Amino acid sequence: MVTAGIDVGALSIKVVLLDNREKILGYSILPTKPGVGELAQFAFDQALESAHLSKSNVAYIVSTGYGRRLVPFSNSEVTEITCHGKGAYWLCPEVRTIIDIGGQDSKAIRINSKGLVVNFAMNDKCAAGTGRFLEVMAHALGVELEEMGKLSLQAKKTLDVSNTCTVFAESEVISLIAEGHSKEDIIAGLHLAIAKRIVGLVARVGLAERVAMTGGVAKNMGVVKAIESLLGVTLLISEEPQIVGALGAALVAADRCEALLRPSQQVEVRSL
Amino acid sequence: MKDVIGEFAIVVQNPLQRARRWKEAGKGVIGCFPMYVPEEIIHASGMLPITLLGTEEPVSLAYKHLQTYICHLVQSNFELSLAGKLDFLDGIVFPGICDSVTCISDIWRRHHPYPFHHNIVVPERMDSLSSKHYLMEEFTGLKTHLEEFSSNKISVRSLRESIAIYNGDRALLSRLYQLRRADPSLFRARDVATIVMASMLMPKEEHIELLSQLLKCAPQAGQQANSKVKIVVSGYLCEGPELEVLDLIEGVGGVIADDDLYVGTRYFSTLVDEMLPPLEALVERYIKDVPCPTKYNPARDWADYLLSIVRRSEAKGVIIMMMKYCEPPGFDYPYLKARLTAKGIPHLFLEIEPPLSLERIKTRLQAFMEILRR
Secondary structure (H helix, E strand, O other), X not given: OEEEEEEEXXXXXXXXXXXXXXXXXXXXXXXXXXXXXXXXXXXXXXXXHHOXXXXXXXXXXXXXXXXXXXXXXXXXXXXXXXXXXXXXXXXXXXXXXEEEEOOOOEEEEEEOOOOOEEEEEEOOOOOOOOHHHHHHHHHHHOOOHHHHHHHXXXXXXXXXXXXXXXXXXXXXXXXXXXXXXXXXXXXXXXXXXXXXXXXXXXXXXXXOOOEEEEOHHHHOHHHHHHHHHHHOOOEEOOOOHHHHHHHHHHHHHHHHHHHHHHHHHXXXXXXX | OHHHHHHHHHHHHOOOHHHHHHHHOOOOEEEXXXXXXXXXXXXXXXXXXXXXXXXXXXXXXXXXXXXOOOOXXXXXXXXXXXXOOOOOOOEEXXXXXXXXXXHHHHHHHHHOOOOEEEEEOOOOEOOOHHHHHHHHHHHHHHHHHHHHHHXXXXXXXXXXXXXXXXXXXXXXXHHHHHHHHHOHHHOOHHHHHHHHHHHOOOOHHHHHXXXXXXXXXXXXXXXXXXXXEEEEEEEOOOOOOOHHHHHHHHHOOEEEEEEEEHHHHHHHOOOOOOOOOHHHHHHHHHHOOOOOOOOEOOOOOHHHHHHHHHHHHOOOEXXXXXXXXXXXXXXXXXXXXXXXXXXXXXXXEEEEOOOOOHHHHHHXXXXXXXXXXX
């Protein structure tokens, strides 16, 4: 049974195709733009293509993320909190805490030994401490988002940047540039600012090892190292951390599909 | 039942209108900041006490006088005043519930005074004999001030009558909550909140009449199993809950079985003892009222109280809705969290800051339901 998970995030749409809960057959990642419904369809088609499948092969589709209600072809929806829990647990059953930093959300999720979410905490209204925060800063610094991690590892020192508001932090960054500080040192400061916010969220749900990090920001080694040093743990990060939410949605899809099949089988038995 | 709820909704949708009409009829209206104002004394003076619960209109004028990190209730009420929307009031009573309400009183007096301006200094400790004496003097002071202002002597008899009326309304509200506990699907959460809120905004006699009508035609508890998840909501210490948030809880599969809200059980669940001398009885009521995070009283434990509400309503989870910048309950939250966790009761901490971003709240509520539903 092939199931699909579609994670419509604030900055990107991710699709995962999963075979019998066992194997990822294909996936796609596209930047989110207005017209989410069509874009989700496009991302879904891309994932199908990468897996050499057609839509008719997919038994059940679950959507998640901010735009989870905007995917017209999904069978049902579930929150990204449940999905990140499921996805991370599938990747490593030893995981008990998940740090997810996505485009506009950062969250800490605690799961139990069965992979079920027991507690979670999310950032408040401001985008400080999220992927969007890094995007804004990359723009202010004139560097590519993808370069930030590498650049920060070359920092000579970590500058102090406040973590309460994206707009204020941006003007701080502009002042630091004007004062002649290196981009590397500033970026290291930004990563630390994000890490400090995340540590607060983790404290609210309670840290339990092992700890996984998911979401696009997990690709930024600078943020990862900063969180690791503050928490004193090594973060588990999958090859493609951005698709963990979509993977979780595909796992939920498998659960729901099975639940749907069960009663109908009973009906068949009775009719025999 | 729908018609009666509609009557309450009209009062709540335009929260000052009923009081304005009362004023136009030539009678006095006193605005009260929430929680520690013994409304019965104002009622006995012949004036109408209404609770100032703020509105959802954006705040702008108040920022001239207040820092941004003051709670929405204080900002919004002051905004209404500066915009002239409270000018029909004869006065305001400020109970000392927190730093913000205590300090706004003088700012208010200076920038937008009303003829009657009164502070009630509420003792911080509620567990000593001296606090009782102190509160007695404060309530007596309110009575004397009202008598001077209205040129109406407040007799023991009239105060007793007012207490009886207020107790009558409290008893009806308790009955409504009893019905809801028996079958939470009987009432929409927004309707229950509307009914309680209306009680703070309209003459009690009218509220009693409407609520009695409603209870007479209220449906009886159904026998069918309900697939909705029973929830207790706590928080919103002195502001009304946003009805949209209550709708969202129901929209994601929850049903509110009981509450620990100011516009809820906190407002009506303890009666004033009608056997005691009236002022003393009012003091007793506030000293022994539901546990209040703004006061120190080891005999009244908030967590015990909340847990008892969860037990009696057989709720599966608690949603704690905390107003941003409301400090007193924020300090108590880690304790509540520990006690709920120790009892294995899942809870969701939801920070509320108007204007609401409902989508974000919905994601949190939905995720919480996903935890409770499995």
